[in-house]
Amino acid sequence: MGGQRQVLPGRVYQTVTTLLNHRVIPNVRVQEPVWYKVVQSIPPSEMLTRPLPPQHKAPNPKARRPSRLFQPQEIVYEEDELRTTFYKDHPWELARPRMIIEMDGKDAQRYDWSKGLIQPGMPLCGECVVQRQLWMMHNIPGITKEHAYDTVRKEFYALRQQEEVERRIAKEEAQMVGAYFGKSFLQVGMELEDQQYEQWKKWAGRQIEEVQQERDSAYTSFGDEANPDEIDMDTLTEQAEEVAVERK
Amino acid sequence: MIVRDMGVRQARKALAAPLRKACLRALSTQPTQPTPTGVVDLTEPTLQSPNVNPQPPSIFNAKIRAPARKKKPAAPDTTVADYKLALEVKNYIGQVGSRVERTYRPGDVFLNPPGPKDVTLELLMASQAHMGHHASLWNPANARYIYGIRQGIHIISLEETAAHLRRAARVVEEVAYRGGLILFVGTRPGQTQIVTQAAKLARACHLFTKWTPGSITNSEVILNGMPMQMLDEHDEPVEGFNRHLTERRPLIPDLVVCLNPMENYVLLHECALVNVPTIGVIDTNAEPTWVTYAIPANDDSLRCLAVIGSVLGRAGQIGHERRISDAKKGIVSWKTPLDVAKFMALERKKAEQQGKAATEASQGRPYVTEEDEAGFDTGFQQSHTTGARSNPELD
Structure with missing residues (x-):
């Protein structure tokens, strides 16, 4: 069921027109449905055609014959390369939380990369570097990609450093007036480690106890080794008889 | 090592019921007495972290007894004072602070x-x-x-x-x-x-x-008995179609x-x-x-x-x-469905016949019961006379 092409949904108008034109029972009048005039004036779009997809890459001149001509192509932007370079050099920038929700989709229209890395409504991140670098490459005559990257990178470092200092001072100020930030990550980590260690200690103790018991029981089966000369044969036979009686 | 923080964090609990010495075993990494299991190596100083061997804070000393819990006297109601203080602080601070704007809320699309x-x-x-x-x-x-x-x-x-x-x-x-x-x-x-x-x-x-x-495709069975309503072009319900609505097919x-x-x-x-x-x-x-x-x-x-x-x-x-x-x-862009139109024509014919019979009867036999009068579909008549429905095109 399903999965296959359906003919009827796209051809409701034609079907109903045929039904209206050819009365099944001659005397019974068929009324045209409410949507009839609507679908007539607003026909469904063309379907199941495979046009040449939007071209995003220049065709390979060495290719002898075209391949994947009617399949969608990979979208390539100029920033991709810059982004790759930046995040290869600064992988920990990827670990910073980033907001990807857009309000009205017009964020990019509010940014002006000629004014620096800080833009309204956008925290400093790798994307700022990439966009600023791209702007420089396009607008400053004679600048190379590497030169632009170097310039923007240094601006970025300065701003990051400033952020770091601001954060540190804010923390110090807050602690000065009695803020308490709870345990640090290291403390939490140490506590968890200690917990595991305690558990292991309990487990190891139990294991050792078990091994000790096993060993002890193995020894006790021999008992106190008596001197073979002092064994009284009578008592032994008596004991054996008693055992035999008990079994009966 | 955790004991120090324990004292800070759980101080109230600790004060309420002072811990016994034996409880300390569970709380610290330092074994208080040699374990009888023979795990001697574990307490070697080289294996231990530097901040073991904590001196238990005085609150854990069994000698210092916390005062027996008494019923607290009811705290004085400070709501008014708190409110005044908050107002004062607000006045003092003024407009200092930041206002977050342009926040995304998923429900906004439903509001507007x-x-x-x-x-x-x-x-x-x-x-x-x-x-x-x-x-x-x-x-x-x-x-x-x-x-x-x-x-x-x-x-x-x-x-x-x-x-x-x-x-x-x-x-x-x-x-x-x-x-x-x-x-x-x-x-x-x-x-x-x-x-x-x-x-x-x-x-x-x-x-x-x-x-x-x-x-x-099987609506006569599945939607049998579902309520339906007949509306006029102003979207107001029209009376008098009950018989039709009970016997017509579902929409x-x-x-x-x-x-x-x-x-x-x-x-x-x-x-x-x-x-x-x-x-x-x-x-x-x-x-x-x-x-x-x-x-x-x-x-x-x-x-x-x-x-x-x-x-x-x-x-x-x-x-x-x-x-x-x-x-x-006065522009109506839709036509009355054929089945409704047919029903209306039949009703009209019936009403005319009954009216004729009634006049004949009133001339011949002057008694007409109330039930006969009520048998007319009065609502339908009203709706028709007021011209609520558009004129059906009859074949």
Whole structure:
């Protein structure tokens, strides 16, 4: 069921027109449905055609014959390369939380990369570097990609450093007036480690106890080794008889 | 080592019931006495972290007894003083602080639903309408809606989406203008609000639970006894059609809007069988031929579906308003259904015959019982005399 092409949904108008034109029972009048005039004036779009997809890459001149001509192509932007370079050099920038929700989709229209890395409504991140670098490459005559990257990178470092200092001072100020930030990550980590260690200690103790018991029981089966000369044969036979009686 | 923090954090508990010495074993990493298990090596100083061997704080000393808990005297009510202090602080601080603006709230689309005029490519992109499925999952029938591949997924062309969405909105508007019955369907979890909102705007029906198979093709059985209502062109109920409503067949929608066609094949198939046009949100893995009007968009994003649903709902609202305002001017864009017209003609004939019989009887036999009078379909007569229905074209 399903999965296959359906003919009827796209051809409701034609079907109903045929039904209206050819009365099944001659005397019974068929009324045209409410949507009839609507679908007539607003026909469904063309379907199941495979046009040449939007071209995003220049065709390979060495290719002898075209391949994947009617399949969608990979979208390539100029920033991709810059982004790759930046995040290869600064992988920990990827670990910073980033907001990807857009309000009205017009964020990019509010940014002006000629004014620096800080833009309204956008925290400093790798994307700022990439966009600023791209702007420089396009607008400053004679600048190379590497030169632009170097310039923007240094601006970025300065701003990051400033952020770091601001954060540190804010923390110090807050602690000065009695803020308490709870345990640090290291403390939490140490506590968890200690917990595991305690558990292991309990487990190891139990294991050792078990091994000790096993060993002890193995020894006790021999008992106190008596001197073979002092064994009284009578008592032994008596004991054996008693055992035999008990079994009966 | 944890004991120090314990003292700080759990001080109240600790004060309430002073710990015994024995309890310290459980709290510290330092064994207080050599374990009888023979794990001697563990207490070697080299294995220990530097801050073991803590001196238990004085609160853990059993000698210092916490004072027996007494019932606290009721604390004085400081609400007024607190409020005054807060006001004072507020006055002192003034406007210092920051105000966060432009925050995204998922419910905003329901508070101010966008209409067909508000559809922009930016809005569609912000609501993630462009994201399709993994390139390997595609349905090649959607090739003309796809812009390209980005990071392994197909990107739907937003120009196509906007064009198809506007077209669908136009269809909804026109069908609403002609008094058609529209059904909004979204059966995935989370689509309830979208569907109900759209239906409320367009004065349409909604479905957010499973489609009962056969509700169109076998509706006489499945929808037997469901209430129906006869409305005039001003959308006011008309009396006198009770007998017709009890014996007529259940209604079928004139337009079906489906937000998740993948899960509603049965519904779409039934619509196709009885020639009902359908509108569906088609992702890159869906089959566009299942619906009459496809809207290529991301059907997995609730935000996108909310935008699409509200656009279509608004379109229905516009059509409905247009219909009502035209009806006030005397323009009625729809015709009375044939079965209703037939019923009205029969009733009229019956009423005429009965009236004739009544006049004859009143001339011959002057007694007419009350029941005979009530047998006339009085409501229908009124509705007909006031001209509520448009004139049916009889064959």
